Amino acid sequence: MAMSKSTNTYNRQNWEDADFPILCQTCLGDNPYIRMTKEKYGKECKICIRPFTVFRWCPGARMRFKKTEICQTCSKLKNVCQTCLLDLEYGLPIQVRDAALKVQDDLPRNEVNKEYYIQNLDSQMSKFDPTQPSNSALKSKGASDLLLRLARTAPYYKRNRPHVCSFWVKGECRRGEECPYRHEKPTDPDDPLADQNIKDRYYGVNDPVAEKLMRRAAAMPALPPPEDRTVTTLYIGNLPENIVEEELRGHFYQYGEIRSLTLVPRAQCAFVQYTTRSAAEHAAEKTFNRLVIAGKRLTIKWGKSQGRQGTNEKSEPPPPLEPVPGLPGTLPPPPAFLHPFPPQMPPPPSRPNDFFNLHYAGGWGAWGAPPPPALHYPSQDPARLGAHAHASQPQT
Template identity: 25%
Template sequence: MSDLPATCNNCLGENPYIEMIQEKDGRECKICTRAFTSFLWYPKIGTSIFRRTDICLTCARARNACQSCLLDLKFEINPDMRDEILGTNKHLMEFSPSTIAANNSKISKIYKANQLERNFQDEDSGNLPRHISPEPKVPQILETAEETVLRLTSSNVSQKALSSTSKSNDRKHLSTKELLKLLNKLPFNGDLTIPDDPDIKSMFLFGITDELSNFRVQEYFKEQFNSTLEATILNHRARCGFVVFESRNSAEAVAESILAGKLPEGPSLIVIDRVPLRVAWGRVCNLGLNNKDQARLAQLVKKQLSILCKNTQIPKSSNKITPTNPVTTTVSNPFAKLTFSGNEL
């Protein structure tokens, strides 16, 4: 196995002289629970924000995923979504990380991971693993599905949202009018008041940074609220995204826990790895068609965060955040809209 981690370009950063700190058996793999050689590095020069590997190289190789953000190395999407799109055969997934993680027994996880590692060693030495047979159709499947996957990754939205916006994704970019329409749909002034529509079980997050991974967001909701997410859709370039819960009851329980008796005046605040995020109920939707659209959206996210920050202060004697100038306007609609003009774009 290689002495270097398997990471994507986004996690490595733009520093051409990157230095990594290697620690043998320094961490426990998030999937198979085995100790593995961990790496830590700083993607940007002159900052204290670092990245590290969260899974072992064996599990990363099985998923063809980044050891840090856990996204596919080529398409930069969730490996489970990739496998569903590509139609990967189930019998090839006997020792996949998803199968390993599904085992409750730690011994079973370690055994499966060891079997997987031996298969890779046999493959590197030229011997085909016993549980895998040649599949001549797989390359053709990958080739025909590549175009579909690339189109999906351009918007970073869930499959349901993508199916309704597949026609618009064929265009180069959104017009100013269309972007304004999209912005007014996003609940920048929304809150965590329980919406009337029982089908809504997703929340809108904004204030996302490059260092915050999908896996860490899922881990946060699991640790803090004992809630499992059905999907995590983060668009780092647009600085916003969505989390979809497995059920409406689970989403309501999380909303009540975040509010904790406070009045739902505007988006609530959560902090994940020292990254403050604003959260409100919201439907999953497309967040721009290309990098330019998403960069324009990120500028407006930054502006809205600045407005919300002015109304919030952190007392010296407490870590709790309280509003200094409470909003006097009553928001009756949980999907209240922040109105933008064309001049701001």
């Protein structure tokens, strides 16, 4: 049993003796048949310096062995994993979570005060649900927009990779592919991520990972509403394959009354039209880059303005066709006598004689047979088709 001189050896009834650790899905690994070793009072907690039960396991193939770093009391106090010290619900550092929820850390830093504070928490947790966080501020606070943007929706198993082989860095590793460590270039020592402290992460101060995530959140794109106020339709992309219209309507009906919802299963997208513009803006603000269904983050975009799109099409004339070489130009317009009515005169009212195919010849009541068609095109002129002479002309 590992104990230091500062450990309170006479207060052993408050030492932790657990049967299973408090871990996140990433640290637990993807292997359903995991095997752990349990060492009772194996090490001291790196936060409260009290002996606790240490668990050690391998999360999967080609991964490094992991172990618990803090006791379960400190884990429940902050609602974090005992190994990576990230939030169990969002998978984010404590500094990011407390900044988003505006939670102030009231954990004392002094060793004596800290031990007294944690002992009181142990007695309180024994009366209530041990699965809930002990911090009352975390119980009352709900999810914020920042947490929904940065939260991890799936385990990040890349975090369990082995460490870099120090012999490979020196050029002296002779194991080759059998080496259990990574043969990669190590992190630059000047990189802030190379200097991480477990106490700073737990107290939420000077955490380089949290600062990186905060900068990423500040640079995230937004979804500005279109200028056309008539647009009340949202495009929903990256939908799961087996989603139904009732499930999708249940996610978007909470932001306002829906006029229509069109689901396109082949394209894995949908169009949600709200009755008011305010409801559409509220839905776009709450769901953009935040809504996750069946482990997939949905793509939210504004629909296009149909009226403006039609106006643009009418205002732009079609491009003129290029003339074909070798063909004549356009034909001249037909003469005026081919029109049944002059342009300046309106057509006469319908008469009973229209039924007998009689056309208007001029003036009211002047009805007769239609005039013979005039020869307009040269191909219809008999004089130009090789005819010799008319019957009225004398033959020579």
